[in-house]
Amino acid sequence: MRILIILILVLVLYYMLRGLFRPRKGERVGRSHPNVGEGTDNELVKDPYCLVYVPVNTAFHTKREGKDLFFCSKECMNRYLQERKDNSSDAG
């Protein structure tokens, strides 16, 4: 009767191993992106005014309509915001 116990153990092991190697549904294949957000200081951001990439820790940051904007210089920031102001002419 001992052979039965061994067989069952082997079967259980087999199913466990199969479960390990089976691709899981709902899980994305490929590398996940590292968390991009606050705290990263060597990330490049694009200046929407002069289209130059600048490190986020030296960029001039402002928020506009809930979006984060980064500029290479204060001048770019001011000019960009000034142009935006002229474009969006609301009644008032």
Ligand SMILES: [Zn+2]
């Ligand atoms: Zn710029």
